[in-house]
Amino acid sequence: MIVEHRTYTFRPGTFDGWLKKYETEGLPIQKRHLNRFLGLYVSEIGHLHTTVLMWGYDSLADREARRAAMYADPDWQAFINGVWSLNAIQSQDAMIMNPAPFSPGA
Structure with a gap:
């Protein structure tokens, strides 16, 4: 399994x-x-x-196929357009993480 790790930073007062x-529409x-939702964590x-x-995801190909299907979904397009109109996200970073050989996900 690979893990997509996405970090979002929000403008103060918009989170x-x-x-x-996100909880009611996007998730x-x-x-x-x-x-395979592994979690959403909030900084304290x-x-x-x-x-x-x-x-x-099982692999990069699995991620690519799943995300392409999501992007083509009209429900996702409506949600993401609503997110951009909030002007809440200040920055975004995405990483693909591979498990170490001794990791349970390897």
């Missing part, structure tokens, strides 16, 4: 609106397409207004 929209769509100490989202 709660994004989080509610159900992503779960339909991306399948350190770099504030930051979340980390993690999704598991």
Whole structure:
């Protein structure tokens, strides 16, 4: 399994609106397409207004196919357009993480 690790930083005062929209609209769509939701984590100490989202995939090809299907979904397009109109996300970073040979996901 590979893990996609996405970090989002939000403009102060915008996170709660994004989080509610994501939980009620975006996450159900992503779960339909991306399948293996590993979690969403919120910063408490350190770099504030930051979340980390993690999704598991069998391979890069699996990730590519699943994300292409999601991007083609009209429900996702409507959700993401609504997210951009919130003007909440200040920065975004995505990494693909491979497990170490001794990791349970290897």
